[in-house]
Amino acid sequence: xxxxxxxxxxxxxxxxxxxxxxxxxxxxxxxxxxxxxxxxxxxxxxxxxxxxxxxxxxxxxxxxxxxxxxxxxxxxxxxxxxxxxxxxxxxxxxxxxxxxxxxxxxxxxxxxxxxxxxxxxxxxxxxxxxxxxxxxxxxxx
Numbered sequence: 001x002x003x004x005x006x007x008x009x010x011x012x013x014x015x016x017x018x019x020x021x022x023x024x025x026x027x028x029x030x031x032x033x034x035x036x037x038x039x040x041x042x043x044x045x046x047x048x049x050x051x052x053x054x055x056x057x058x059x060x061x062x063x064x065x066x067x068x069x070x071x072x073x074x075x076x077x078x079x080x081x082x083x084x085x086x087x088x089x090x091x092x093x094x095x096x097x098x099x100x101x102x103x104x105x106x107x108x109x110x111x112x113x114x115x116x117x118x119x120x121x122x123x124x125x126x127x128x129x130x131x132x133x134x135x136x137x138x139x140x141x
Contacts, residue, residue: 003055010062022058026051042092091115
């Protein structure tokens with residue numbers, strides 16, 4: 001969001017054409033989903049990700065040109081972002097992970113729903129399969 005706002009400012013006030021291109025590209029992928037009344041999933045946002053990455057990169061270049069001493073902070077920020085991606089990747093990919101790991105490391109806010117849905121669906125599905133196996137077993141005998 002800060003990179004988007006900064007580039008929006010650069011485009012409108014400083015007439016930065018590259019910033020304008022990135023803002024328009026991002027909005028062209030993001031805005032159509034704002035008006036959707038049904039549930040929107042994370043994969044609907046994926047086409048916007050390249051523009052977010054390019055906006056961040058462009059902002060980083062501008063910051064380093066203006067303040068070269070900030071380059072170290074950009075490395076720290078990027079490193080933290082990569083570490084957080086790998087930390088949350090099992091949840092993002094829908095992998096089975098232990099609830100204790102989620103509670104200890106990933107649930108930063110009480111209202112975050114990171115587990116439960118898939119496991120509950122699997123257990124319900126497993127119960128349905130057991131019931132169907134019993135029913136089929138009665139007819140096959």
